[in-house]
Amino acid sequence: MGSSFWFDICGFNIAILVAILVRLAEPFLSKRGAVIFALVGISLYTMLVGADASVVRAALMGSIYLITTRWLGRPNFAFASLFLAGIVMTVIRPFTLWDVGFQLSFAATLSLMLYADPLTQWVRRGLTRWLARDWVEKVMGVLSEAVILTVAAQILTLPLMVGYFGQLSLISLLANALILPVQPAVMIWGGLATLVGMILPALGQLLAWVAWLFLAYTIWMVRLFAAVPGASVPLVVSPGGVLAIFGGIAALTWLGKQPAEQRHKIFTAVRQNITQRLAVGVSGMTAVLIFGWGISQPDGQLHIAFLNVGQGDATFIQTPSGRQILVDGGLYPSVLNDQLGQQIPFWDKEIDLLVATHPDADHVSGLVGVFDRYRVNQLITNGQSFGESPIYDEVLAAAEAQQTEIRPVQAGEIIEVGDGVRLEVVHPGPKLIAENRNENSVSMRLVYGDFTFLFTGDAEQEGEAEMLARERPLTSLVFKAGHHGSSSSSSMPFLQAIQPQIIIISSGIDNRFGHPAPEMLERAAAVGAVVLRTDELGTITVTTDGTSMAWQAASPPD
Secondary structure: OOOOOOOOOHHHHHHHHHHHHHHOOOOOOOHHHHHHHHHHHHHHHHHOOOOOOHHHHHHHHHHHHHHHHHHHHOOOHHHHHHHHHHHHHHOOOOOHHHHHHHHHHHHHHHHHHHHHHHHHHHHHHHHHHOHHHHHHHHHHHHHHHHHHHHHHHHHHHHHHHHHHOOOOEEOOOHHHHHHHHHHHHHHHHHHHHHHHHOOHHHHHHHHHHHHHHHHHHHHHHHOOOOOHOOOOEEEOOOOHHHHHHHHHHHHHHHHHHOHHHHHHHHHHHHHHHHHHHHHHHHHHHHHHHHHHHEEEEEEOOOOEEEEEOOOOOOEEOOOOOOEEEEEEOOOOOOHHHHHHHOOOOOOOOEEEEEEEEOOHHHHHOOOHHHHHHHEEEEEEOOOOOOOOHHHHOOOOHHHHHHHEEEEOOOOOOOOEEOEEEEEEEOOOOOOOOOHHHHHHHEEEEEEEEEEEEOOOOOOOHHHHHHHHOOOOOOOOOHHHEEHHHOOOOOOOHHHHHHOOEEEEOOOOOOOOOOOHHHHHHHHHOOOOOOOEEEHHHEEEEEEOOOOOOOEEEEOOOO
């Protein structure tokens, strides 16, 4: 059900916002002044909601519409706006092209442009045969937004949703029919509450309660439909299948645009040369599949990606032959899924090893969504079971529902991953520290040839002191700083024992905790380590063949 409520909601919201801002500004400003006012409003809205790829795409298209139509007085060509927005975004940030939200948003918008009008006309012609004209318009008024536009948007998004999420919603049309009509109210009342609240907080609160009614209805409907048995069915489509579906849609779309006489000629020619054309088509598709498969294969090196998940922690490891390990998952499942989408081909639905270092939400909340999207073979924990935190309970329950092996580990254990890669457990010991669950974080040292990497979750000085006292193997070329670089972790004796060349710090931009702490950065400088931070560089990837290593910032932060 999670993927069924898909309409280009970002574009929908931007369109409403543009209309509201222009209407508010026109009585007081000139025509161009109203455009500037609306452009500023779009920019503020984009930053306010997080400026993810789908929102930026919609904001760019809305801005192009304002500039071309209302400023320059020229007709706006929607296809040009869409592709210009996509080009601008990928030039500025090439990785946007692999963002799932951007792909779905772009596909939904293009789908609406291509199919909304033809579908509307087709339905209207069908109704005209059975109903009087007045009734046709009444029925079309109900069907247009709730059903027809939803169907149009899903023509190009369904292949992506099935490819990425491995399921097909059977109830999306009904869900959208009941949910979409209230979305303008959510946008309008929510926007008014925000604007008024900045001036008169009490009045803004009252308006926010009105917006809450529509939001509560939306959430209630989503949960209601998600609980319907058989609301969605598992459907795994290979990458070749997704490409074939898009190829078929493209062919049918092109064919539908041809005049009837031309279509008749094409059908005749195809019947006469079907064997030859089939051979050419199959050959072309095979070449595409082989190329796509080839560029996605492991390159024989170990890759460690410290994912940019904001104020949280998530590390993705791929061994030379392609085995995959995920250590923690950050706070937001959607953010983690977007990051994993840049690391794992969309047809790959399996993670070999998942490590939940400890129950804190900023480490394990994102893992709940991993079980929805991937088959997890083994979950590593510190031995803590149900009752530590609600979100940790959800992770354990998801693992049990998927029949994933849950393996508690203790210091001294060695996990042979394969390809010459092993994980040495250095913490916790047999007795957990009850006063502070951060101190019980699973800590491991990855060894591959001459390369070593240590991660310690949120372990602080008491946990570090225990590792030092028990003389665990700690020396590592790369160290992921404990507890996001807090002052209570990465003590000087601990850093001196590790002797790192590179220290990775996973923290969010301008986070409220002040991570990384200046004291910790001073200690890192004192031991001569290079500090790399996700809040400054985004996703950081370390690559090694076991004898040499290199790093790069693979995904700049928004």
